[in-house]
Amino acid sequence: MQDFKTYKEFYNYSIENPEAFWKEQASKLNWHSFPKQILSKDAKGYPQWFADGQLNMSALCLDQHVSDGYGSQTAIIYDSPVTDTLRKITYGKLQEQVSKFAGSLRKLGLSKGDTAIIYMPMIPETVVAMLACARIGVIHSVVFGGFAPHELAIRIDDCSPKAIITASCGIEIQKIVPYKPFVDRAVEEAKSKPEHIIVYQREHGPKAQMKATDLDFMALLEGGVATDPVPLESTHPLYILYTSGTTGTPKGIQRDTGGYATAMKFSMGAVYGVEPGDVYWAASDVGWVVGHSYIVYGPLINRNTTVLFEGKPVKTPDAGTFWRVISQHKVKVMFTAPTAIRAIKKEDPDGRFIKSLDMSSLKYQFLAGERCDAATLNWLQEKLGVPVIDHWWQTESGWAMLANMAGIELLPVKPGSASFPVCGYDIRILGPDGTELGPNEEGLVSVKLPMPPGTLTDLWNNSTRFQKSYFDQFAGYYSTGDGGYKDEDGYYFITGRVDDIINVAGHRLSTAEMEEVVAAHPAVAECAVIGVADDLKGQIPMAIIVMKTASALSTAEIQAEIVRDIRNTIGPVASLKKVVPVKRLPKTRSGKTLRKLLRAIAEKAELKIPSTIDDVDIIGEVQEVFGTAGVH
């Protein structure tokens, strides 16, 4: 490839010559067998990368570096203010643990193509479990700890894991969240029964109650026979990661091995601008896509030192904790969600903590997960004195689709914009009829096929939904579900979801799923769950309910029960705290609830009354409730 100097040259080459571009990026990895087919079509007719290559993710993340002589380099810095622990694990040690744990998994009968659910907190053993699965071709599905047993049960039934790997508890600031009882409840509820439950007993918090058949994580790790990585087809699924869709059932995003490995290696250098050996920190959770890509696989494949942080941006112990971690571990590039920065800014508006520390190691601060308001970005940039880069992506893409590609050419930051398409992503703004829109015209953000390596390859067990959700709207395009526009300078702005997905503190949630829970309450006749703007979390869910006429419960009791039901069924992460009773819901003449209108009323925004509305008087009724009920 020619030696491109500018982002524009590099990007254009990636779009005009995708095979040559990605072949070169793939050649930077050590494959068991380098692919001859670079871009082809899978059985569904969907573009696929490196179909006949063979490799192993765990080998690339560990063995490669150890055999290159970097066994004593720190792979993971586990920094846990909630347990007052700091532990460093070298690549050599991590390889030893992963290979032994993989040996035990194999002895338990897990092999290539089996699935395993990992429901664990932010501890190094979670990374060991993920890489051990990858080592022997077991497809892992990590489930975020903030989800309740019912959500876990849905995922168990969808991917039928042979094993569930869990821990005694998670620690949320000072609260102990017992994980093992949640797993027991989920297994009880699920129809599919895993053969093995493996439990890591944490030093902190109470020990989990073990059943006779439960297995101890550390005993398996210590007693395991070191096992070599298994060569896997490039298309072999590395993992399934469930994410919210527009129905009550989450989608199992399926990721391949070879395309993802290539994208991870490429993005660490080209997007984040880090070199092997640098310290890199994504302050997210392994249960989300950011954790998969930029706590585990990206940094490890690139031989970085990754920070595994078990804490919050505030209260663990204070709003200076992020800056302390950067300063103490000499983090070069950090990645978090705007919500976290808003939380810090609220507690330390003058940035006193930043000023008190040596932050000279930090080169770039990246933000993603939700829209970043210009005020938050400007505040952070001013306090840190380094470029603050908003970038946009999704669980489906697995890595950034829009970014300021710091490793290639850092272009001026425009607050509110996630900058430009990343190499390989041909991003177009389309109107409802599929025609491309001009500058500053808002439309549907779509990606012209083929997408680059690393993006989703299917939905687990549901190729029909895969096609329908992402490719049916516009032939030849992937539909992102986000709205946005491009300005006259080519900067892209993401304005928000065009569907019923909401983003609460950087966590993606489905209002349809919440509606199912609210509607199931015996006192509720009908309901709508909407996302409303929130200063801290970006959005928070609100349930608007019409109650049945006769109920033995008071309104306050019904409201409290609904909040409890959401917490128990979906999980505390849903953060549904507001339940507003109204007499009737505004609907179209065909009976569809006008959620956008409800949202505008709740946010006291300007109302655009649709011509399809059935009864315009309902608007006044609902407004009265919001005006008088003190909802804001």
Ligand code: COA
């Ligand atoms: N396990 C168990 N429970 C969890 C959990 C986990 N891994 N993560 C969150 N929860 C619980 C919390 O304890 C809380 O429960 P509560 O209602 O009993 O207090 C609830 O879920 C909501 O948690 P959270 O969304 O973290 O809100 P918060 O009010 O406790 O904290 C912030 C607010 C802004 C500090 C926090 O949301 C935050 O750090 N956001 C950034 C998130 C992020 O990095 N997202 C990136 C994804 S890319």
Ligand code: AMP
């Ligand atoms: P998730 O799949 O959980 O990563 O959530 C993806 C969704 O979060 C996207 O479809 C967007 O709606 C939103 N999102 C993520 N990053 C950004 C960003 N930088 N700007 C605006 N929205 C974002």
